[in-house]
Amino acid sequence: MRTLFASNNKPARRQERGILVLLLCLLFSPLLLKAQGDTTQPAATDTTAVAATTEEAAAPEMISPSISLTGIQQANNSIIIKAALKAKANGQFYQLYRMKLQAFAVNGEEEIPLGHVITDGMGKAIFTIKNDSLPADAEGKLNFKVVFAGNKMMDPAEEVLSFKKAKLEITPVKEDSLMSVQVKLVDGAGNPVKDATVGIFVKRLIQPQKLGEATTDENGEAVIEFPNGIPGDEKGNLTIIGRVDENETFGNLEASSVQPWGVAVSNKSVEQPRALWSSHPPLWMLITFIVLMAAVWGHYIVIVYEMFRLRKEEPHTEPQKN
Amino acid sequence: MELNSYQQKAFQHQRPFLEKYGKLNWLLTFFFLIWIAGGAYALYLQIAKGHGVTGMRDNVVWGLFIVNFIFFIGLSYAGAIIAGVLHLLKVPWGKPFIRLAQMMTIISVIVGPIFILLCVGRFDRLHHLFIYPRIQSPMTWDVMAVVTFFAGAVLFLYLALIKDLAVYRDAGLKGPKWRQKLYKFFAIGYRGGASQKRHLIISQNLMAIIMIPLSIIVASILSWIFGMTLRPGWHSTIFGPYFVLGALYSGTGVLIVAMWYYRRSHKLDQYLTDQIFRYMGYAMMVLAAAYGYFTFSEYFTGWFGSEKWDNELIHKLFSPQEYGWWTLFANLAGIVFPILVVAIPATRKTNWITAAALIMVLAMWVKRYLIIVPTLESTLLPMQDTRTEYVKYSATWPEWLLTGAGLASFFLFFLLMSKFVTIVPVSGLEETDHTHKHVKAPELTNATKEDIQPA
Numbered sequence: 001m002r003t004l005f006a007s008n009n010k011p012a013r014r015q016e017r018g019i020l021v022l023l024l025c026l027l028f029s030p031l032l033l034k035a036q037g038d039t040t041q042p043a044a045t046d047t048t049a050v051a052a053t054t055e056e057a058a059a060p061e062m063i064s065p066s067i068s069l070t071g072i073q074q075a076n077n078s079i080i081i082k083a084a085l086k087a088k089a090n091g092q093f094y095q096l097y098r099m100k101l102q103a104f105a106v107n108g109e110e111e112i113p114l115g116h117v118i119t120d121g122m123g124k125a126i127f128t129i130k131n132d133s134l135p136a137d138a139e140g141k142l143n144f145k146v147v148f149a150g151n152k153m154m155d156p157a158e159e160v161l162s163f164k165k166a167k168l169e170i171t172p173v174k175e176d177s178l179m180s181v182q183v184k185l186v187d188g189a190g191n192p193v194k195d196a197t198v199g200i201f202v203k204r205l206i207q208p209q210k211l212g213e214a215t216t217d218e219n220g221e222a223v224i225e226f227p228n229g230i231p232g233d234e235k236g237n238l239t240i241i242g243r244v245d246e247n248e249t250f251g252n253l254e255a256s257s258v259q260p261w262g263v264a265v266s267n268k269s270v271e272q273p274r275a276l277w278s279s280h281p282p283l284w285m286l287i288t289f290i291v292l293m294a295a296v297w298g299h300y301i302v303i304v305y306e307m308f309r310l311r312k313e314e315p316h317t318e319p320q321k322n
Numbered sequence: 323m324e325l326n327s328y329q330q331k332a333f334q335h336q337r338p339f340l341e342k343y344g345k346l347n348w349l350l351t352f353f354f355l356i357w358i359a360g361g362a363y364a365l366y367l368q369i370a371k372g373h374g375v376t377g378m379r380d381n382v383v384w385g386l387f388i389v390n391f392i393f394f395i396g397l398s399y400a401g402a403i404i405a406g407v408l409h410l411l412k413v414p415w416g417k418p419f420i421r422l423a424q425m426m427t428i429i430s431v432i433v434g435p436i437f438i439l440l441c442v443g444r445f446d447r448l449h450h451l452f453i454y455p456r457i458q459s460p461m462t463w464d465v466m467a468v469v470t471f472f473a474g475a476v477l478f479l480y481l482a483l484i485k486d487l488a489v490y491r492d493a494g495l496k497g498p499k500w501r502q503k504l505y506k507f508f509a510i511g512y513r514g515g516a517s518q519k520r521h522l523i524i525s526q527n528l529m530a531i532i533m534i535p536l537s538i539i540v541a542s543i544l545s546w547i548f549g550m551t552l553r554p555g556w557h558s559t560i561f562g563p564y565f566v567l568g569a570l571y572s573g574t575g576v577l578i579v580a581m582w583y584y585r586r587s588h589k590l591d592q593y594l595t596d597q598i599f600r601y602m603g604y605a606m607m608v609l610a611a612a613y614g615y616f617t618f619s620e621y622f623t624g625w626f627g628s629e630k631w632d633n634e635l636i637h638k639l640f641s642p643q644e645y646g647w648w649t650l651f652a653n654l655a656g657i658v659f660p661i662l663v664v665a666i667p668a669t670r671k672t673n674w675i676t677a678a679a680l681i682m683v684l685a686m687w688v689k690r691y692l693i694i695v696p697t698l699e700s701t702l703l704p705m706q707d708t709r710t711e712y713v714k715y716s717a718t719w720p721e722w723l724l725t726g727a728g729l730a731s732f733f734l735f736f737l738l739m740s741k742f743v744t745i746v747p748v749s750g751l752e753e754t755d756h757t758h759k760h761v762k763a764p765e766l767t768n769a770t771k772e773d774i775q776p777a
Contacts, residue, residue, distance in 0.1 A: 019677045095709075121709065206704060281457040289457055289466075292539070296470055299532045303477055303525045307510060310484075310521040314511025 063087045065096055067146055067159035073131070075169055075255030081127040081161065083146045085119050087154065095123030099148060103127045106143040106160070107135040114144075131165070140164050140188055163251030166193060170200075170242035170255045172226070179226040179261055183242050185216050185253070192220025196244055200224045203239035203256075232262020324514060325489060329748050332593065333489060336744040339588055341496040343741060350737060354730040361727020364720035365440065373443055375720050381705060382698040382715035386725050387441040389690045393572070394434030394732070395468065395544060396565070396690075399537040400573020401427030402475060405482075406534040409526065415601060418593040418746045422580050424479045426573065429735040431472050433728055440724055460546045467540035478533050480508070481526045485749035488512040501742070541566040548693070554631035555624065555697040564616045571609040572686040575660075578602050578679035580736070582672065584745045593746045596672050603675040606682070607664040614657040631700055638696045645696055648688055656685030 065087040072080045081103060085096045096119060103114040112135070117125035127146075134142055143162045150156035165188030173180050181200050185193040196216045201208035211230075214222035232238045238261050244253040325333060367375050378385045405423040408416030442448060455462040487509040495502070512518055545565035548556040558564070578599065585594040621639075624632040638644045663669045663678035695715050705712065 019673050285457055289463075293466065293470065296474070296532060296536060299528055300473060300477060303481070303529055306521045306525045307481075310512065310518050310525075311510040313515065313517050313521070315513050315515055 063089060063154045065099075065148060065154055065157045067101070067148060067157050069144070069146055069159050069161040070252065071144065071161050071163055072252040072254050073163070073166060073168070073250070074253075075167060077131045077167075079129045079131050079134075079142070081129065081144055081146065083117075083119075083125045083127070083159075085123045085125070085148055085157070095119075095121075096154075097121050097123050099123070101125045102147045102149070103129070104145045104147065105129075105134050106145050107137060110135075111145065136165060136188065161251075164188060164249050166244075166247075166250040166253055168198070168242055168244055168253040168255045170240065170257055172240060172257055172259045172261070173223075174259075174261070177228070179228070181224050181226055181240060181242065183214070183216070183222050183224065183255075185220045185244065187250070192216070192218065193250070194218045194220060196220075196247055196250075198222055198224070199243045199245065200226065201241040201243060202230055202262075203241060208241055208243075226261065230262045231265045232260070234264055234266045236260045236262045236264040238262040325748065329751050332746060332751050333493070333744065333748040336588065336590075336746065336748070337493070337495070340490070340741060340744065347737060347741070351734065354734040354737070357730035358727045358734070361724045361730070364723040364727070367720055368440070368724075369445075375718060377711075377716045377718045377721060378441075379712045379715075381701050381712050382695060384441065384694055384698060385715055386691075386717045386721040387437040388694055389687065390725055390728055391434050391437040391441070392544065392565075392690045392694075393687050394430045394437070394728070396430075396541065396569030397573045397576050398427050398430035398434060398471070398475065399541040399566070399569045400571075401425075401430065401577070402471075402478065402533045402537040403570055404573065404577065405478070406530040406537070409482075409530040410534075415595075415598050417750050418590070418595075419577065419581050419598065420750070421482065421743065421745060421747045422584065423573075423577055424475075424482055425736060425739050426576060426580065427475045428479045429732055429739070431468070431475050432735065433732045435468055435472075436731075437724075437728060460543065460550045463543045464540075464547055467543045471536060471540045474529070474533055474536055478529050481522065481529055482747065482750075483743060484509060484512050484522060485514075486743060486747055488514070489749055490743075504742075538566050541569050548697075553697050553702065554629070554635040554700055555693065558620060558623075560616060560620065564620065567609065567613050567616060568686065568689070571606070571613045572683055574602060574606050574609055575679035575683040575686070578606065578676055579683065582676040584740070588740075588745055590746055593751075599672040599675050600670060603664040603670060603678075606675070606679060607661050610657050610660045610682070614653075614661075617653065617657065631702060635696060635700045638700065639692060645692060648692060652685045652689040652692055654685075655681045656689055659685075 065085055068084045068086075070082045072082070074080060083101050083103075085099050085101060086093050087096055088094075099119045100116050101119060102116045104111040105114055106112075114127060114129055117127055119125045125146075131142075136142055141162045141164050143160065145158055145160045147158040148154075148156060167186050167188075169184045169186075171182040171184070173182055183198045183200075185196050185198065187193055194216050197213055198216060199213040200211050202211060211227060212224045214224045216222045226240070230238055237258055240257050240259055240261075242255045244250065246252060364375075376385060376387075401423045405420050405427065407413075408420050408423070439445070439448070451462070451465050455465070487505050491502070491505040491509045495505075512522070542562035542565065545561040549558060549561035551557060581594050581599070581602070585591055621636065625636045639649045640646050660678040660682045663674050669678075699714060
């Protein structure tokens with residue numbers, strides 16, 4: 001590097017040094033600015049990383065996770081319990097994945113194990129439980145407990161869930177072109193539940209789409225109109241879902257039925273010849289490609305041929321020394 | 323192969339650099355090799371443990387490797403366009419650095435695609451690109467374009483070298499015999515005969531004519547890998563010319579820096595003159611203005627339309643909490659600074675222009691990062707898995723190590739090539755090349771005034 005900066009001209013050398021300092025300042029200025037502006041911590045996303053970060057800050061401190069539960073009573077007499085395991089560290093919540101959660105049915109002092117599920121990438125676990133043999137307490141409530149046993153980096157955690165037994169039924173009715181959905185809500189003993197809000201949805205790709213809602217009468221019944229023109233699958237089938245959300249006594253209930261009430265929408269793309277996934281390229285594209293490649297490679301061939309001719313024409317003389 | 327006295331002088335001046343490697347060069351070679359070895363270790367980790375060692379995940383599927391690929395391949399296209407134009411227009415002041423442009427072309431087109439290979443998860447299926455190509459896919463276009471361009475770049479450099487190779491062959495340079503044999507083989511018997519000259523000129527002209535549109539097409543194809551998708555910030559009709567201009571601009575910068583280095587290390591002041599730096603500075607300024615115009619147009623259209631995803635991207639790019647400081651750096655150092663340096667007469671000096679070019683090249687690298695990563699972080703579909711590492715890209719040390727290795731190979735190739743061929747092409751030089759001085763016209767005497775009176 002000495003040769004690069006060794007100049008006999010003093011002003012020029014000074015100028016070079018000045019430029020070098022300016023270069024360095026400009027180079028590092030965004031880094032400094034970014035460091036000042038960046039207040040967010042690097043995100044630790046798995047549990048070991050969370051643990052490592054925490055250990056660095058204060059070695060013995062344990063992570064205290066928490067569990068949140070949602071229960072859904074299905075019309076087919078099963079209960080779905082959705083559990084989410086998360087923990088707060090460095091001021092942020094992290095979903096804890098690949099953790100074992102155990103579910104129990106609780107009846108007084110008795111705890112009946114129902115099984116275990118490992119949390120997924122979002123820290124969620126879903127238990128599907130048959131309703132038939134579950135014991136209800138004196139008030140007719142079903143009680144559940146979900147437990148995380150903890151590990152050497154995390155404290156144990158548990159959460160309970162209680163709701164009364166109930167059943168939601170939906171009956172799709174079609175009269176001429178008018179469609180409606182009749183819903184009926186009864187409790188565990190078969191008595192109608194009145195003044196409960198029931199919503200009607202159709203299943204979509206990401207989330208169900210709400211189409212209407214109604215309140216049950218003294219017979220536990222309600223009728224909700226179903227609109228025309230909802231896009232269905234390729235046969236026009238729609239999955240209709242009736243739902244009671246977060247009822248104070250019965251929690252969440254759900255029932256579903258598949259009906260050919262939708263507009264048939266094909267997911268095949270046979271009518272799109274220019275789609276990228278079609279097996280044949282458009283003719284113009286093929287021709288353009290071939291013409292361009294032939295033109296360029298043709299030139300290369302001509303040039304290589306010229307080089308061969310050049311080599312052939314080498315005069316047979318002794319090389320001249322320079 | 324005969325040389326005139328001026329060409330002889332130029333050759334004799336550069337001869338020691340061909341014959342001797344020197345301590346500094348050995349040191350640099352060792353330094354670059356250490357970087358390359360580091361890169362090899364990172365590559366081993368990547369193959370053994372998978373792409374999980376990089377910061378690339380489900381949503382942000384491209385990172386530093388693609389940034390480097392675009393950067394280097396852009397330099398290559400720029401080198402070809404600059405060398406092609408200088409050759410065709412027979413620009414006299416361009417002759418001393420045309421070889422540097424050609425060297426940049428060939429070296430970049432070797433280094434650039436290596437980054438694509440690093441990005442590919444399954445090396446073993448690489449040949450499928452050629453066996454089962456789908457003409458509809460921009461990926462296929464790019465593979466074909468890069469292969470075709472590589473062949474063209476090799477031919478282009480080779481044609482320009484033939485005359486000089488004949489000079490080296492006949493000069494009896496000190497050094498190993500195999501090198502002499504290489505010179506002899508590649509000089510293909512060129513002795514400077516009239517017919518041989520004709521073949522060479524035809525080939526060179528043909529090649530220069532084909533390389534300019536080819537570079538423009540392949541640079542556009544590169545942009546279409548992005549432009550053909552519907553992603554915000556990519557799906558733009560100006561992406562083709564934007565990439566061509568970006569490539570040409572950063573290539574001009576790298577060329578200026580390379581000229582500055584070799585002018586110092588090879589003491590080429592009388593060939594790579596201040597005037598050449600000034601002219602290249604003007605070219606850089608014009609390209610900066612044009613690139614600034616394209617950048618403004620791109621951001622302004624996205625911002626004004628207020629389409630949801632475009633808005634999100636613009637917010638990401640300009641928010642100080644996200645990429646705001648980098649956007650500021652890319653635009654100030656990449657566009658405003660070079661314009662100011664060349665526009666102000668006091669800073670329109672070789673060192674200043676080189677400094678501006680170096681900073682601009684860095685800023686243009688950052689710009690490529692800003693084109694790729696923030697867009698990939700703006701997903702069109704709702705994300706099913708929102709782990710932070712999936713949402714936000716963060717380059718890992720193996721990626722940086724491989725980037726360093728790529729850069730080291732770029733420099734090492736330059737170093738090695740400069741030991742095989744002269745930086746300033748000797749056979750193409752003409753004595754008038756460096757003497758473009760404004761000479762005051764002699765005052766007309768009465769006698770001469772009378773001579774030029776109309777009869």
